[in-house]
Amino acid sequence: MTFSEEVIGWYEEHGRQLPWRGISNAYYIWLSEIILQQTRIEQGRSYYERFISTYPAVQDLAAAGEEQVLKTWQGLGYYSRARNLHAAARHIVDNLDGRFPDTYEGILALKGVGRYTAAAIASFAYKLPYPVIDGNVYRLVSRCFGIVTPIGTNAAYNEFEALLLRLMDKERPDVFNQAMMDFGSMQCRPFNVRDRLPAQTTGCGQCVLAHRCIAFREGKVGLLPVKSSAVPVKKRYFYYIDIRWQEKDTEWLLAHRRADDDIWRGLYEVPLLELRQPLPESDADSRLRRHIEAICGRQADTMEVHPPLVHKLTHRDIVAVYVVARIAAPPLRVDPSLRALPLSEWGRLPVSRLMERLFSKR
Ligand code: SF4
Incomplete structure (x- = not known):
């Protein structure tokens, strides 16, 4: 079995059912991705539902006042996300005839959209082969392939992206990406330093990738991923x-x-x-x-x-x-x-x- 088949096989059995999965409405997927940045899924879910019921189409979001959008967002933090969402909705309505962009470059050009979000929307809505790389994917890939490049830099993103492009099931980039995100979050969990029990805390004990995982074989699960030096608070x-x-x-x-x-x-x-x-x-x-x-x-x-x-x-x-x-x-x-x-x-x-x-x- 290939890496992709193993991860997708696990996902089909254990993956999360979420309201923004299995849909192709790029506007809804975009809302969910912006809401979920820096937000837990449980909290993000209620905001997603609130947004799609208050602004069912991008035209509704564009027509709302900024204060109203900020009020709908209240409690989620990082308010620049809401302002960017609103500005991008207005741009789509004013300059793109109300049609959500359907290319990776077009999505990336929207205000507040970075490489991760553009890849998520492009693959989930349009099945374009762009790998998503969030913290969970970094953890899974760095451990499984023994990559020691410090994450969180452009160079690391490029390196991980190139590897993921080779691993990706190009027929099902949406499923591959969702499987990677869930696997990283639910199975290949962060090492709990306090307990110092990597097999139990990270899920290595029952992992379908253990037979190919370099960090597991070399006892380096707790050392990966390597993080860039922390910015002082x-x-x-x-x-x-x-x-x-x-x-x-x-x-x-x-x-x-x-x-x-x-x-x-x-x-x-x-x-x-x-x-x-x-x-x-x-x-x-x-x-x-x-x-x-x-x-x-x-x-x-x-x-x-x-x-x-x-x-x-x-x-x-x-x-x-x-x-x-x-x-x-x-x-x-x-x-x-x-x-x-x-x-x-x-x-x-x-x-x-x-x-x-x-x-x-x-
Ligand atoms: S064996 Fe452990 S470290 Fe390796 S992929 Fe599985 S859960 Fe992650």
Whole structure:
């Protein structure tokens, strides 16, 4: 049996049934692939269903406002994916007569689509022979063929792609790719360093590829794949200042839309004070009170400072402190970047996962 036959044979018995498999609608497959980047399948599934029911055709997505798309995306993180999805849908409608591109190059030219996603859409929707290479495929191939090239670089991608092209069943590139992804994720699992039991933790004990697997034969399962040196994690210190006041029966707050070229562009949050270092305890109360007065021209009647919460993003940790301040009357002045908003409207705005967490804890 060939490598491809063994992997596909395993897949036919053990592969996952997923709503975006076995379909040829390139638009749906594209949605699923963008949603699943950096997202677990269980979480991605509900967002996929939400997107295809809210925007059943690419024209529906293109016609929606950006805020609406961000709201549909809320909770998934990495919001640039939603903005790119929206921009690409508009490009397809405005410049491609509403037809999803049907070549690898055409798909790759869409905003937010890289080589992995283009290969996935091209093979799943159009059965074009482009191998998909995600973290699971890297792990499986590097172990089975004993490849020590550090993954995550263009050079590694090219090397793995060339090998996979030779291994691929060209009649069934879609099935081959799905089989590779599932095999890597379900059978050839990451080595659990704590347990140090590779055969049990990685699935080598019952693996149909064990007879040909170089890492298994040479006892190197825990050493592969080799990862490129890690990028250091940076810390950012966010003080969110939630300023509230009451007018008749309505509670108000100040909000602003992130507009700069930074994370969470286009999402809403309460006023933010970002610092290079955490505020020293001795100084924090007076600094925060001065800042509140600078924002709204009034002193805080009460101020509640919540304990810091660490929010992890790729290559950076956000240390966020939520401060709730009450002022006795409406602000005397409001910076033009801010907007006064009845509290009842807050829930309709797209916000980051961090903002959602902080807001729900207050
Ligand atoms: S034998 Fe182990 S390391 Fe090799 S392919 Fe199978 S599960 Fe992966």
